[in-house]
Amino acid sequence: MSTPTDQQFLDDFATMSTFGATAGGGVDRQAGTAADGEQRRWLAGLLEARGFTVRYDRIGNQWGLLDLVPGAPYVVVGSHMDSQPTAGRYDGAYGVLAAAHAAFRLAEEWRTSEDAAPALNLAVVNWFNEEGSRFKPSMMGSSVYTGKMTAEAALAVTDLQGVSVAEALAALGCVDDWDGPEAASCAEIHIEQGRSMERDGVQIGLVHSNWAVNKYEFVVRGEQSHTGSTAIEDRRDALLGASMLVLLAREIADAFPGQVHTSVGQMEIYPNSPVVVASRVRLLLDLRSADEAVLAKADAMLHERIAAIPAAASVELDVHTGHSWPVTPYQPEGVELAAKVAADLGLEYKPVMTLAGHDSTNMKDLVPTVMLFVPSVDGISHNELEFTKDEDVLAGLAVLTEVVRRLAKGELARDTVAAEAAAAH
Ligand code: GLV
Ligand code: MN
Ligand code: MN
Numbered sequence: 001m002s003t004p005t006d007q008q009f010l011d012d013f014a015t016m017s018t019f020g021a022t023a024g025g026g027v028d029r030q031a032g033t034a035a036d037g038e039q040r041r042w043l044a045g046l047l048e049a050r051g052f053t054v055r056y057d058r059i060g061n062q063w064g065l066l067d068l069v070p071g072a073p074y075v076v077v078g079s080h081m082d083s084q085p086t087a088g089r090y091d092g093a094y095g096v097l098a099a100a101h102a103a104f105r106l107a108e109e110w111r112t113s114e115d116a117a118p119a120l121n122l123a124v125v126n127w128f129n130e131e132g133s134r135f136k137p138s139m140m141g142s143s144v145y146t147g148k149m150t151a152e153a154a155l156a157v158t159d160l161q162g163v164s165v166a167e168a169l170a171a172l173g174c175v176d177d178w179d180g181p182e183a184a185s186c187a188e189i190h191i192e193q194g195r196s197m198e199r200d201g202v203q204i205g206l207v208h209s210n211w212a213v214n215k216y217e218f219v220v221r222g223e224q225s226h227t228g229s230t231a232i233e234d235r236r237d238a239l240l241g242a243s244m245l246v247l248l249a250r251e252i253a254d255a256f257p258g259q260v261h262t263s264v265g266q267m268e269i270y271p272n273s274p275v276v277v278a279s280r281v282r283l284l285l286d287l288r289s290a291d292e293a294v295l296a297k298a299d300a301m302l303h304e305r306i307a308a309i310p311a312a313a314s315v316e317l318d319v320h321t322g323h324s325w326p327v328t329p330y331q332p333e334g335v336e337l338a339a340k341v342a343a344d345l346g347l348e349y350k351p352v353m354t355l356a357g358h359d360s361t362n363m364k365d366l367v368p369t370v371m372l373f374v375p376s377v378d379g380i381s382h383n384e385l386e387f388t389k390d391e392d393v394l395a396g397l398a399v400l401t402e403v404v405r406r407l408a409k410g411e412l413a414r415d416t417v418a419a420e421a422a423a424a425h
Contacts (some may be wrong), residue, residue: 088386
């Protein structure tokens with residue numbers, strides 16, 4: 001087989017975007033749905049045609065393994081192919097396909113040139129349920145792989161219809177009794193989902209750390225009654241209380257201009273019927289900042305201000321803190337390695353923080369991890385209009401290929417970093 005060209009990458013990207021395609025030019029491929037399963041089968045075919053062995057682990061992460069060095073651990077490279085509802089074509093899926101094509105390019109090179117032989121094996125990964133839209137929390141597959149969540153807890157999570165992760169994965173035939181391969185290092189490429197790279201005219205973002213996040217679940221409890229006949233002073237309107245939370249999120253963002261990002265993203269209203277005052281609303285709010293001290297102040301403001309809602313709306317309010325993660329750095333050696341690659345390829349690059357969560361934010365806590373961004377036109381994301389120019393998509397693929405080549409030689413591998421650290425003492 002010959003080395004896949006840039007045009008083959010773009011053609012595969014177009015084919016990939018047909019799975020779960022929406023009329024508005026985006027995709028709807030939530031985790032564990034039929035569209036997710038079809039796409040996984042398509043990716044498996046692509047990997048197998050190039051000699052990779054496809055396996056699933058116990059939480060449905062899809063692995064394409066290239067075993068060249070018996071017994072050696074793996075460079076793990078990939079992202080996620082699941083999407084939000086009516087989402088864009090690039091978020092996650094670009095990173096999985098770029099990982100596959102980078103691996104195909106390197107596999108061809110290793111097959112045809114003996115002195116290029118790698119020191120590590122290579123694993124392309126399509127993480128299960130990064131988005132957390134159908135099943136919470138987000139980054140589920142990489143959380144289980146990195147030991148941050150048990151497989152049992154993840155498999156027991158249900159969607160709004162009561163279908164469990166275990167049932168959804170079994171229906172797709174995408175789960176196995178296996179923990180996944182042993183990682184030595186990791187790389188992921190993703191669209192920026194913000195405007196900063198486009199504004200600064202750079203093609204490659206080197207992610208050096210992530211914003212901190214607190215995700216909260218609120219349950220507002222009122223009493224069901226008639227929207228027409230019930231006297232206003234008698235109403236215990238759960239949706240009124242929930243709406244106060246929506247507005248409060250914006251007030252908190254306005255109190256820390258540019259430093260805090262927050263919104264309510266999901267609301268379940270019961271009974272959600274005309275002419276009925278809602279008795280119960282469950283809603284999810286996330287609060288993010290690059291500065292943990294600011295996040296703590298925003299969290300304090302949230303807790304102080306919600307105390308007034310029960311009396312103001314005659315409701316009861318429960319708060320649960322769900323998923324959260326601190327500001328954490330990616331290994332500086334990985335940022336340096338990626339900077340060298342971008343410079344060698346003559347590309348403009350800059351260090352960036354990621355505001356969104358990524359599977360690599362889990363992986364970097366396990367093994368040295370390189371995270372790369374390419375620009376997003378107008379910063380649009382989680383939207384069907386999400387777009388990245390072909391030239392940027394291809395520049396990212398070139399950088400990822402070089403990064404993976406160096407990782408496969410053993411640069412940054414967990415043991416190498418440990419050995420260097422020990423030698424320095
Ligand atoms: C996950 O992708 C998040 O940013 O919450
Ligand atoms: Mn993503
Ligand atoms: Mn996303």
